[in-house]
Amino acid sequence: MITDCATLLFIDDEENILKAVKRLFVETEYKILTALSGKEGLDYLRNEKVNVLVTDQRMPGMTGLDVIREALKIAPNTIMIILTAYSDIDVTIAAINDGHIYKYIVKPWDDEEFKTIIEEAIELNIRRDKTTEAYVQTLEYKEEIDRIANKLRNADFKEILAIADTVEYRDNYTIDHCRRMTEHVQLLADKLSFTKEQRDALVRGAVLHDIGKITIPVSILNKAGPLTFEEYTIIKHHSLNGAEITSRVYDLNDITPFILEHHEHYDGKGYSHGMEGDEITREGRIIAIADAFDAMTNNRPYRSAMTCDRVLEILESEKGRQFDPDLTDMFIQVVREKNT
Numbered sequence: 178m179i180t181d182c183a184t185l186l187f188i189d190d191e192e193n194i195l196k197a198v199k200r201l202f203v204e205t206e207y208k209i210l211t212a213l214s215g216k217e218g219l220d221y222l223r224n225e226k227v228n229v230l231v232t233d234q235r236m237p238g239m240t241g242l243d244v245i246r247e248a249l250k251i252a253p254n255t256i257m258i259i260l261t262a263y264s265d266i267d268v269t270i271a272a273i274n275d276g277h278i279y280k281y282i283v284k285p286w287d288d289e290e291f292k293t294i295i296e297e298a299i300e301l302n303i304r305r306d307k308t309t310e311a312y313v314q315t316l317e318y319k320e321e322i323d324r325i326a327n328k329l330r331n332a333d334f335k336e337i338l339a340i341a342d343t344v345e346y347r348d349n350y351t352i353d354h355c356r357r358m359t360e361h362v363q364l365l366a367d368k369l370s371f372t373k374e375q376r377d378a379l380v381r382g383a384v385l386h387d388i389g390k391i392t393i394p395v396s397i398l399n400k401a402g403p404l405t406f407e408e409y410t411i412i413k414h415h416s417l418n419g420a421e422i423t424s425r426v427y428d429l430n431d432i433t434p435f436i437l438e439h440h441e442h443y444d445g446k447g448y449s450h451g452m453e454g455d456e457i458t459r460e461g462r463i464i465a466i467a468d469a470f471d472a473m474t475n476n477r478p479y480r481s482a483m484t485c486d487r488v489l490e491i492l493e494s495e496k497g498r499q500f501d502p503d504l505t506d507m508f509i510q511v512v513r514e515k516n517t
């Protein structure tokens with residue numbers, strides 16, 4: 178069986194539980210790693226490939242959710258499962274809805290069910306790895322990164338806008354997205370009394386924030402239906418690829434962090450690195466708000482445009498979660514002022 182050589186990591190502060198889990202898989206070829214704390218488990222994860230991580234939720238020190246949050250930064254493809262008691266189910270379900278956990282297993286578990294969940298998780302991990310590998314090894318996107326980086330070298334602002342347009346033309350639904358965003362970020366730059374250099378960098382960052390989409394197949398960018406897990410994994414590469422492009426252009430090195438961070442969330446639940454709060458540059462946090470506002474007030478492949486008022490309500494409700502609370506307040510204010 179393809180999954181025979183998988184490595185499983187179990188984290189629980191109770192030795193008896195770890196022993197029970199080991200017994201459960203004694204007849205398989207899986208490599209079983211066990212750890213009595215989150216810290217010990219994360220050390221394993223740093224040193225070897227783990228297909229599936231199963232952690233208890235209630236532990237002294239790091240909870241299971243804390244462990245998973247850190248584990249995702251180290252091994253984003255590893256499948257995360259949480260062991261929980263009935264009393265903790267609410268918090269677990271919320272975490273599953275955030276998309277960070279594959280499944281939860283309630284203690285005491287049913288042996289057969291436990292084994293099936295693990296087998297399915299291993300298969301999912303193998304699929305994830307294959308998708309990432311296939312994508313990373315695609316030569317076309319590497320050539321595309323070189324091509325765009327060369328074009329951007331020595332480009333003036335007008336040329337930069339034209340290059341950003343080429344990305345938008347591939348992505349039918351976002352025509353003029355960058356130009357509209359530029360307007361909004363400049364209003365915020367005024368409120369924040371940015372220097373001319375800071376303002377220029379913010380505007381260049383806003384214009385080029387999605388430049389990495391040049392490496393994403395059009396069939397995925399313009400897909401009308403919901404994305405599969407694999408397609409979403411590919412889409413998520415655009416912030417990394419965008420940052421790779423600008424990092425190769427000396428004059429654009431200053432905006433590379435903004436591009437890398439434009440899908441990070443204030444609460445640490447975004448991508449690509451799960452950064453949170455002030456770890457994300459102020460410009461990255463501003464671009465994230467302006468990007469979301471513009472996306473929601475315009476048609477997308479999967480939904481129609483929402484009204485400005487509705488979108489401002491959504492921004493308000495995401496304060497402290499997806500978005501920086503102070504910058505969101507400021508953004509809402511500048512949009513209201515602009516519309517009156």
Ligand SMILES: [Fe+2]
Pocket residue numbers: 386387415439440
């Ligand atoms: Fe983006």
